[in-house]
Amino acid sequence: AQSVTQLDSQVPVFEEAPVELRCNYSSSVSVYLFWYVQYPNQGLQLLLKYLSGSTLVKGINGFEAEFNKSQTSFHLRKPSVHISDTAEYFCAVSAVGNTGFQKLVFGTGTRLLVSP
Amino acid sequence: NAGVTQTPKFQVLKTGQSMTLQCAQDMNHEYMSWYRQDPGMGLRLIHYSVGAGITDQGEVPNGYNVSRSTTEDFPLRLLSAAPSQTSVYFCASSSTLGGSGNTIYFGEGSWLTVV
Numbered sequence: 035a036q037s038v039t040q041l042d043s044q045v046p047v048f049e050e051a052p053v054e055l056r057c058n059y060s061s062s063v064s065v066y067l068f069w070y071v072q073y074p075n076q077g078l079q080l081l082l083k084y085l086s087g088s089t090l091v092k093g094i095n096g097f098e099a100e101f102n103k104s105q106t107s108f109h110l111r112k113p114s115v116h117i118s119d120t121a122e123y124f125c126a127v128s129a130v131g132n133t134g135f136q137k138l139v140f141g142t143g144t145r146l147l148v149s150p
Numbered sequence: 151n152a153g154v155t156q157t158p159k160f161q162v163l164k165t166g167q168s169m170t171l172q173c174a175q176d177m178n179h180e181y182m183s184w185y186r187q188d189p190g191m192g193l194r195l196i197h198y199s200v201g202a203g204i205t206d207q208g209e210v211p212n213g214y215n216v217s218r219s220t221t222e223d224f225p226l227r228l229l230s231a232a233p234s235q236t237s238v239y240f241c242a243s244s245s246t247l248g249g250s251g252n253t254i255y256f257g258e259g260s261w262l263t264v265v
Contacts, residue, residue, distance in 0.1 A: 080253055
């Protein structure tokens with residue numbers, strides 16, 4: 035069964051500093067990994083996803099993530115954060131059941147707090 | 151460019167009341183689902199549907215009912231609300247094409263409080 039661990043529940047950082055949000059996964063089948071962002075009182079928006087190919091995936095708003103198979107990790111990074119990046123970030127792995135339905139198995143989320 | 155639309159956005163219920171959260175998508179997606187989000191637990195799958203007339207249970211189905219009469223709509227019914235159902239509910243949809251790598255689209259969420 036697939037599972038996702040987000041190691042930090044909260045990450046405080048100053049504006050313009052770099053940030054890394056950590057995500058480790060467990061999967062017995064081919065891995066498809068996602069990062070979603072949830073701004074306060076809003077829905078989930080896809081930041082980026084890894085399907086195959088290049089292990090460095092670029093997403094929206096200047097975020098990128100690196101897939102590391104040997105370390106079973108998919109950490110999210112941004113070289114310089116803005117106040118507007120304050121949000122909750124969810125790492126997820128895709129799982130397909132017997133009916134073909136694709137669901138996401140989510141980590142517990144990391145709250146990024148950017149201060150001036 | 152509506153995508154996935156959920157209503158209501160906020161709702162307060164009394165214990166024992168019933169209600170329906172509405173969800174509609176305009177992308178002609180076959181797959182639809184409901185997740186609930188609780189602090190420190192991420193999102194968990196409640197029920198899902200692989201097409202009109204076909205539904206199945208997810209990880210946390212107890213206390214909820216669903217039906218899918220059309221491709222577009224997938225309402226979630228709370229039969230007798232309990233304080234443990236205080237949560238944020240997200241409806242989602244995705245295409246059957248592309249397999250496990252499909253993007254799953256989420257609605258804006260419904261914040262439900264049961265008192």
